[in-house]
């Protein structure tokens with residue numbers, strides 16, 4: 357068994373004023389080199405879990421480490437180990453794509469000619485060279501998603517967290533993003549991502565966890581989960597079987 361790069365121990369979160377827990381005593385190990393998919397219906401707790409792991413919000417109870425680092429004792433090392441691609445764009449609309457990436461690179465302590473060259477390579481790798489000096493506010497949703505992704509990986513993090521990286525993008529941008537993530541993973545980056553695209557998760561993830569009501573209901577490879585439900589042919593069948601057919605986005 358390879359090394360657990362993320363170790364989560366009984367993590368719980370109750371938001372201020374909420375009646376119930378958004379996350380309830382969730383324990384999980386994610387191993388180096390995995391592509392781990394967090395799946396679950398609206399309101400299941402996926403963003404809450406990722407937000408805690410990224411240090412954006414604090415847990416109510418429980419603890420976790422990433423590469424052995426925690427926010428209490430080794431916050432600097434932990435932050436240097438992770439990249440975060442949030443659901444909402446974390447970009448400056450009036451800056452160009454290159455200026456945005458130079459800014460985010462500098463925030464991670466990268467500088468000088470190396471940074472400028474790295475940014476140019478990054479833009480090229482996601483087909484954005486011709487647009488590098490255009491303001492981000494003029495970009496399509498798919499182009500913004502690609503810049504958003506590059507901003508999170510300039511410092512070459514060991515672990516990359518993505519919250520719905522392909523939401524609202526067209527088929528070409530989606531393929532470019534997924535191919536890019538695949539290459540990052542092949543080069544050693546551990547990926548943890550949330551998605552509502554179950555087919556995409558089935559193809560992309562080495563393991564998935566299905567979250568419902570703040571708890572981890574099932575965990576396994578896509579194939580093992582599919583074969584655990586009689587008659588299931590896809591992760592979508594597993595998902596519907598476990599979480600029911602009722603609407604969750606009301």
Ligand SMILES: Nc1ncnc2c1ncn2[C@@H]1O[C@H](COP(=O)(O)OP(=O)(O)OP(=O)(O)O)[C@@H](O)[C@H]1O
Nearest residue numbers: 371372374378396397398399400401402403404405
């Ligand atoms: N800032 C907040 N304050 C209070 N409650 C919150 C807050 N953020 C999330 N919640 C609640 O916590 C629960 C989990 O929400 P969360 O956003 O983590 O779910 P999710 O699985 O990411 O959903 P989605 O797929 O819709 O993004 C939900 O009941 C949600 O309403």
